[in-house]
Amino acid sequence: MPPPPSVPSISPSHSQAPDASAQRRQSPSPQRVLDWDGLRHMRGQACKTTGLPPRRQMAPRDEPNTIHEVGESSHQAELMAQLQQVTQDLQGTHQSLQQCQAIVEDTSMTALEILTSHLTLLDQVKALDTDTRAWRVAVEDRMRMTWGQIVLAAFWRQVALMRERWVRMREVVRDGAVRVIEGVSMLSLEARMVALAIVLATIVIVMACLPYFLR
Template identity: 55%
Template sequence: MHEVTNGGGVTGWYQSHRPITPPPPSPVLPPAVPILPSPPHSPLVHTSSKRRHDSSPRRVPSWDGLRRMRGQARKTTELPIRRQMAPRDEPQTIHEVGESSHQAELRAQLQQVTQDLQGMRQDIQQQSAMIDDTRSTVLEILTSHLTIIDRVNTLEVDTQAWRTSVEERLHRTWVRRIIATFWQQVELLRAGVVRVRAFLIWLGMASFETKMIVLGVIMAAVAMVFSCLSYFLR
């Protein structure tokens, strides 16, 4: 006998005593994309600017594909790893709009060659200036050397003329001196002859005793002279 409740009879009792089954799991939905508010400007301007940005060519990064291909080729062919190039050998290329990597590399190399040529030109100009200075210095030295040679030649001519005049004067002086000395000796000899003649006249008029005394004095003087000569000849 079923108990009738206030909730509706048998149906209410059955509903209150039936087993509870868990509800089926709800499917997992993806997270909803948040709706961002539209910018204050009109969508037409945004669309036109986006199209203009898409229509402009993109900048190609430096050393993009060619460098990777070279590295892959070296790995595949078992070649040694390429050494890192110096910053000067691998310039930082700046790509222009619509310019490829190869064109940028060529342009960078051309700029480097232009800079090297300008440096060489400056070096050549400096060297040419140094050569001009050296040439002017050499010309000045040669000019001064030629001037000195001319002065030396002039001095040599003047010295030769002075030597000739001095030799002539000395020759004349020596000749005059020799002549004067000769006449002096002649005068001395003449005076000596006169004195000897006067002495002989006096000796002839003197007495015998006086003559013997004079002869003794003369012989003593001669003996003294010979004794001195023998002493000096030793």
């Protein structure tokens, strides 16, 4: 009678694998199983069997982020929040830049108006300077005349006036004498003598009054 078939011995690592897979199927939320857990367990069993000292434990790996119901990690949610904040900051910066641009345009217009006013004022100052120079030249020309020249000009002016008066007086006297002579020629000798006396008296009176008219 042949011996019964030997039952293969199930190592703890093999027995834990189906249990882990069954638990993973039964669990409502899937969890990631680290690949290196079984290898570390096998190394521990080997150390117990061979009696070798345990190896230096390596640094644990970073566990993956937990999965949310919406399908994104918390890190992604944080990145989205930061992105929204940066977007808002950029919008605020854009508005600030627009305000600054408007202020710069207003400042440029004000500076242009000030420059235009300044140029207009310079033109007015130049025109005033030209008028001032002309007035100064005229004043200097008048001041160059000495007192002697002023007195001489006034004297010749008075001489011209006296000459005009003398010419007028001579014409009047000549006309009067002609009329008197014509009237006397028609009179008798006695009347002529009286008329001559009147004419001589008139001449004397005029000569006496001549200095008064010459003043």
